[in-house]
Amino acid sequence: MTAIDLERAANASLAPRLASYLTEGTTVRSWLLTTDHKRIALLYFASITVFFFVGGAAAVGIRLELFTPRADFFSSDTYNRLFTMHGVVMVWFFLVPSIPATLGNFLLPLMIGAHEVAFPKLNLVSWYLYIGGGLFTVLCLFLGGVDTGWTFYTPFSTMFSNSYVLLAALGVFVVGFSSIATGVNFIATVHLMRAEGMTWMRLPLFVWAMYATSLVMALATPVLAMALLLIIAERGLGIPIFDPTVGGDPLLFQHLFWFYSHPAVYIMILPAMGVVSEIIACEARRRIFGYQAMVYAMLVIAVLGFLVWGHHMFVSGQSPLASMIFSFLSFVIAVPSAIKVFNWTGTLYRGQIRFSAPMLYALGFVGLFTLGGLTGLMLAAVPVDVHVSDTYFVVAHFHYIMVGGAVSAFFGGLHFWWPKITGRMYSEVFARFAAVALFFGFNFTFFPQFIVGYLGMPRRYHEYVPEFQVWNVMSSTGAVTLAIAYLMPLVYLGWSLLYGERASANPHDATGLEWSTASPPPAHNFLTPPRVDAEPYAYHDDAKAPGYENKAEHPQRAGA
Amino acid sequence: MSRPAAILNAPWDDQARQREAMRFGVWLFLAGEILFFGGLLLVYAVARYVDPEGSLAGARETDAAYGFANTIILLTSSCAMTIAERAAKQGLERVASAGLWIAFTLGAAFLAVKGFEYRQDLQENLFPSGRAFRLDQAGAARFWAFYWVATLVHMAHLIAGLGLIGRLIALGRLERGVGRRWMAVEVTSFYWHFVDAIWIILFPLLYLAGKGG
Amino acid sequence: MTKEQKRYVVRAPLIGLAALIGLVSLSAGWAYAPFAPAKLEVSLACAALMLAVVLVVFMEFRRAGALVRVTALAGCVWLSFLFLQTLGEIASR
Numbered sequence: 001m002t003a004i005d006l007e008r009a010a011n012a013s014l015a016p017r018l019a020s021y022l023t024e025g026t027t028v029r030s031w032l033l034t035t036d037h038k039r040i041a042l043l044y045f046a047s048i049t050v051f052f053f054v055g056g057a058a059a060v061g062i063r064l065e066l067f068t069p070r071a072d073f074f075s076s077d078t079y080n081r082l083f084t085m086h087g088v089v090m091v092w093f094f095l096v097p098s099i100p101a102t103l104g105n106f107l108l109p110l111m112i113g114a115h116e117v118a119f120p121k122l123n124l125v126s127w128y129l130y131i132g133g134g135l136f137t138v139l140c141l142f143l144g145g146v147d148t149g150w151t152f153y154t155p156f157s158t159m160f161s162n163s164y165v166l167l168a169a170l171g172v173f174v175v176g177f178s179s180i181a182t183g184v185n186f187i188a189t190v191h192l193m194r195a196e197g198m199t200w201m202r203l204p205l206f207v208w209a210m211y212a213t214s215l216v217m218a219l220a221t222p223v224l225a226m227a228l229l230l231i232i233a234e235r236g237l238g239i240p241i242f243d244p245t246v247g248g249d250p251l252l253f254q255h256l257f258w259f260y261s262h263p264a265v266y267i268m269i270l271p272a273m274g275v276v277s278e279i280i281a282c283e284a285r286r287r288i289f290g291y292q293a294m295v296y297a298m299l300v301i302a303v304l305g306f307l308v309w310g311h312h313m314f315v316s317g318q319s320p321l322a323s324m325i326f327s328f329l330s331f332v333i334a335v336p337s338a339i340k341v342f343n344w345t346g347t348l349y350r351g352q353i354r355f356s357a358p359m360l361y362a363l364g365f366v367g368l369f370t371l372g373g374l375t376g377l378m379l380a381a382v383p384v385d386v387h388v389s390d391t392y393f394v395v396a397h398f399h400y401i402m403v404g405g406a407v408s409a410f411f412g413g414l415h416f417w418w419p420k421i422t423g424r425m426y427s428e429v430f431a432r433f434a435a436v437a438l439f440f441g442f443n444f445t446f447f448p449q450f451i452v453g454y455l456g457m458p459r460r461y462h463e464y465v466p467e468f469q470v471w472n473v474m475s476s477t478g479a480v481t482l483a484i485a486y487l488m489p490l491v492y493l494g495w496s497l498l499y500g501e502r503a504s505a506n507p508h509d510a511t512g513l514e515w516s517t518a519s520p521p522p523a524h525n526f527l528t529p530p531r532v533d534a535e536p537y538a539y540h541d542d543a544k545a546p547g548y549e550n551k552a553e554h555p556q557r558a559g560a
Numbered sequence: 561m562s563r564p565a566a567i568l569n570a571p572w573d574d575q576a577r578q579r580e581a582m583r584f585g586v587w588l589f590l591a592g593e594i595l596f597f598g599g600l601l602l603v604y605a606v607a608r609y610v611d612p613e614g615s616l617a618g619a620r621e622t623d624a625a626y627g628f629a630n631t632i633i634l635l636t637s638s639c640a641m642t643i644a645e646r647a648a649k650q651g652l653e654r655v656a657s658a659g660l661w662i663a664f665t666l667g668a669a670f671l672a673v674k675g676f677e678y679r680q681d682l683q684e685n686l687f688p689s690g691r692a693f694r695l696d697q698a699g700a701a702r703f704w705a706f707y708w709v710a711t712l713v714h715m716a717h718l719i720a721g722l723g724l725i726g727r728l729i730a731l732g733r734l735e736r737g738v739g740r741r742w743m744a745v746e747v748t749s750f751y752w753h754f755v756d757a758i759w760i761i762l763f764p765l766l767y768l769a770g771k772g773g
Numbered sequence: 774m775t776k777e778q779k780r781y782v783v784r785a786p787l788i789g790l791a792a793l794i795g796l797v798s799l800s801a802g803w804a805y806a807p808f809a810p811a812k813l814e815v816s817l818a819c820a821a822l823m824l825a826v827v828l829v830v831f832m833e834f835r836r837a838g839a840l841v842r843v844t845a846l847a848g849c850v851w852l853s854f855l856f857l858q859t860l861g862e863i864a865s866r
Contacts (some may be wrong), residue, residue, distance in 0.1 A: 116570065116571035118585065187584075192580060223595050237708070238689040239709070247614065255858075256602070259859075266720055470622045583837070588843040592848070595848060598855060602855060606860070624801065632797070633798055754842050763820070769813070772804055772812065
């Protein structure tokens with residue numbers, strides 16, 4: 001047994017069975033004033049779940065309305081508010097914080113062998129900023145909502161909309177600072193709190209993903225803050241900034257907005273990529289194929305992601321030269337993503353695959369992300385984009401990546417680390433069923449949207465020509481399955497909290513420092529600070545795949 | 561040169577690492593602020609690029625006397641903050657305290673001067689909302705919209721900075737000096753210099769454009 | 774206060790302040806001088822020099838570690854992405 005094995009055994013067995021970060025203080029105050037990154041992760045988890053269902057309710061309204069070509073339930077104005085709130089809530093209050101603020105907060109210090117993040121009080125402040133922004137947004141919702149689309153384009157948002165634009169903009173402005181705080185915290189943590197022996201190239205890919213995401217959060221979000229502030233100033237103070245009648249340029253708003261909002265999609269997908277790498281390596285019992293390439297791919301995505309925003313503006317009237325440059329760079333950024341898909345596939349090769357629920361989610365991610373990414377490549381081509389801009393093709397594309405991709409990965413990670421976070425095991429049977437239901441429900445919902453978008457159905461419309469109805473009915477029916485797949489985990493995961501079997505320190509037999517401490521971990525993560533002396537993902541010997549045997553070399557056996 | 565032992569915050573158990581973390585953290589924040597104000601400066605750059613005459617027509621109406629006075633005030637405040645920071649690191653409590661007080665007072669003076677300037681701007685109908693605005697050119701209205709947004713946002717940052725300096729002064733009185741908190745003084749000082757730096761950039765853009773022959 | 778302390782704590786920042794006041798006065802003077810050329814360039818150059826003084830003298834940037842320098846550089850580089858592509862787009866319409 002090496003020194004590290006002994007330490008791991010000590011950490012895992014000495015921790016008293018039921019004393020953990022969960023039992024350390026049971027008052028409301030101990031939760032609301034906690035500086036423990038694991039508790040803050042749970043605070044975030046509860047809040048983003050609430051917002052997920054708020055955004056989901058808006059989606060239910062949308063898909064119900066779209067069953068028939070005529071307006072059945074909602075006026076145009078109300079429908080505008082529905083899809084706007086769906087977008088605003090899902091992007092900023094669910095997807096952007098989802099993996100980083102929940103799994104990232106919980107796992108980052110554990111994975112690097114630290115006992116806390118670099119700035120624990122800032123971590124708590126970030127959650128309160130999230131809640132504050134959320135309250136402004138909920139207030140906006142109760143007062144009647146906002147109808148500008150989640151993109152807040154001027155001059156409609158600043159000069160013509162009759163909805164609560166200021167409140168919504170303020171809500172997003174505030175929650176942006178939560179993002180920045182998390183980003184700053186994670187970057188400092190990874191630089192300065194790694195355990196002894198945990199060099200940069202021994203970091204798990206989830207940590208690298210959190211690091212890359214944090215760079216994007218810290219550098220992109222301030223520009224969003226300014227874009228929103230300018231809208232608030234123009235609308236609130238009545239002064240001309242983007243107003244075209246006073247020589248202002250609405251495209252300037254779009255530049256400022258998309259400078260953040262394109263990198264924002266990388267904030268949403270990079271963590272998912274980190275989760276998927278962890279799950280696939282463990283459940284295939286394989287080292288990651290091309291670890292270094294995976295690291296560089298994520299960093300390149302994080303940087304290049306800042307240079308491609310104009311592909312959201314091909315039909316806005318921006319200069320053709322700019323469109324060509326943005327288009328070219330958008331093609332380039334497909335390459336590192338493709339490298340990652342290739343490497344995940346390479347990791348599976350000769351693996352001993354376990355089709356557990358997390359693995360099903362992870363495999364679903366690879367397929368759905370690939371499809372979403374390929375359609376993104378199509379959209380990067382200016383002529384194609386001009387044809388399908390503002391149609392359901394674009395809607396399908398980004399839902400494939402954000403829902404098929406990021407949400408699948410979030411669910412996968414939630415299941416994979418559930419034993420570690422809660423100390424309980426959930427029902428694999430129900431979980432696998434939910435994972436498969438999600439995959440089928442998702443495709444049934446969103447694949448028809450590619451078709452109907454290509455055929456010309458505009459997005460953000462609640463009425464459409466009757467020829468499109470068959471695709472919309474398919475999509476809305478699929479959404480029912482998808483909704484069931486989202487609700488099921490609430491039931492069986494919730495059940496596991498009360499009646500689930502208690503988890504051991506390492507139920508998946510995974511590598512990674514988080515598995516070397518008890519489930520759930522003690523308040524300070526490790527009883528003794530760990531030391532690292534091995535590469536990550538040491539699932540098998542370097543030279544061979546696990547279970548590799550050349551039977552022809554074995555002694556011959558008589559009989560069976 | 562006796563650097564006082566600093567107060568250690570969780571999760572650090574080592575002074576050098578805590579200092580590294582605090583400096584890194586504040587610079588990460590400042591990098592974000594560079595992008596925040598950068599977005600604002602982009603609005604100015606685009607406006608002046610697209611309509612130089614209108615922008616300069618607007619800029620001609622700013623009162624450079626107020627602007628210059630405020631610049632001197634803020635630069636001196638920054639200098640006082642630097643003296644306070646260096647004194648704190650050396651354990652020179654009285655000099656540090658004096659420096660903090662001077663920095664705070666000059667920062668407050670900036671606010672007062674700005675207040676008088678705003679009053680004058682409003683009296684001269686230089687708020688570009690509705691028909692009361694004095695100037696005709698579209699570019700001038702957009703310049704003045706930028707002026708109000710930029711100076712108000714800068715002021716908000718300055719007020720936050722005064723809060724940080726005030727906190728140090730309060731801690732200094734409670735703990736008999738800020739020497740043990742020299743890392744916090746350093747970090748506050750960086751933020752204050754950033755507020756100063758933003759004004760250094762805004763001053764020529766707002767007050768020196770379009771002036772003279 | 775020892776002599777070295779006095780130099781470090783009081784004199785150096787005051788010299789920095791003197792440089793800053795000199796630069797801003799030059800900038801303002803040039804702006805108001807009738808028929809002086811390149812006013813925008815001079816005022817921006819003075820501002821850049823003033824920023825350098827704040828960075829080097831007040832913030833002791835030369836003594837900062839690599840991490841801090843890269844961070845500051847990153848902020849500026851990312852800002853350049855925003856400026857170059859936006860102004861490039863507008864200029865090429």
